[in-house]
Amino acid sequence: MTSTSIHASSRRRNRSRSDTQAASRTTERLGLLLAVAICLPLLYTGTSLLFAGIASHQASAFLSDWERKGEEPGERAWQIARDAAQRAIDLYPVANGAYQHRLGLIEQWQQFRQPFGEPKAEASRRAALQAFRAATEARPTWPEHWSALAYAKLYLLEFDAEFHSALQRAHELGPWRIAINRRIAEIGFTAWPQLNASERERILESARRTAAYSTQEAQNLLAIAKRAGMTDELCDSLNSASKDTRKICH
Template sequence: MTTTVPLPSRRRNRSRSTTQDAKPLAQRFAILLAIALSLPLLYTGSRLLLAAIAAYQTQAFLDDWTVKGEEPSPRAWQIAHDAAQRAVDLHPGDNGEYLQRLGHVQQWKQYRQPFGAAEAEQSRRAALEAFRAASRVRPTWPDNWTALAYAKLYLLEFDGEFAHALEQARDLGPTRLAINRSRAEIGLIAWPQLDTQQRQATLEAARMTVKHSTGEARKLLEIAGQTGMTEVLCDNLAATEKQDRKICQ
């Protein structure tokens, strides 16, 4: 008697073989899909990393210039500017912090030139544009608004934009030392151009700065002396504040 292999068994073998062949194909497809999906992430991540490196380099220059208090050399300024611009360009989308750094670099180009100096207008106008962009990206950051107000001061543009920047800085950073210090400095320098409300806001910021520490009080008094505002500042400080900080005596 002859024994034959049932056809259903052969079908099962072929089905099992087909299934086994399909598994590697599915795995390869999944790997290729994962690679395709990860490429944009890798690209974006690389840009973020390079932008952060450029921003760090820019900040190192700004910190050094701040300590020295001198205009940078043309070569140093160009390196810092290229780094600042690279950080802005590489970052996917607008970054308010990087735009603000770019503005500060522009301001340092002719830092020692007088307010309103024609030869410094181009770099200071570029700084203003960078601060405007930073304020659009981060409208709730008071630092952007004080930077914008400073840029307007350097250009001697005491208009509605200048007033709005000071108001935003006051409203968004009412208790922050850096904001009050900047508002007080800007106000003391621009005093003849301010209206009554702006002058009151300046003196308010000055008092809050003086209350912070003796060091801050003396720095502000020095600025007042340079701008002929010593008497105005001292007349608007309480006797206890002047005694505690050992100023205006």
């Protein structure tokens, strides 16, 4: 082999090695870019979830405090809690029924001691209604959202198709959840004149389930019935054994 041939062969080997190294570097860069493209959305989603959780916890803390005190919150506390609840919704990547439900409760707490149908409380109660609607859309099988929606309609004294449908959905989806049955009974006793015969029977069914659960629940239910002027209807729906066991309606 001549000297010229040897040099040409060496140059070809060097070019081949160089091309292989260049291809390897290109592959590495593409792999790095792909990894970054995958990681950035995951990092963004993880960060959003973290901050949504923090905002949700803050809103929950305010709600717990108000429930313990049983008083309407001050304007500043209410605004901070509402902002936190809305922030949690905005930061969460998808529709979150629990977060929407919490926002609805916070909206209601602004003027929760005002009477049903009170005009000056309409704005906050209508905002609560919107939040509960969003909650039912995000989690349509959760009875808590439907009972909250029905109660929001009761607050506004809107006994329309949406009210009746929400009350029925709550009854269907939460047949053995005591908190749901108690709330259904409370809504039904308050809205009794607006209900038809089959709806009234569903209300009394929820009331019987509540009374059967425990003596404490039965006593609480009796107090609800008294406030609504529904003591006779409740007591007439209970059998003697239930009245004796739970020590009510004597």
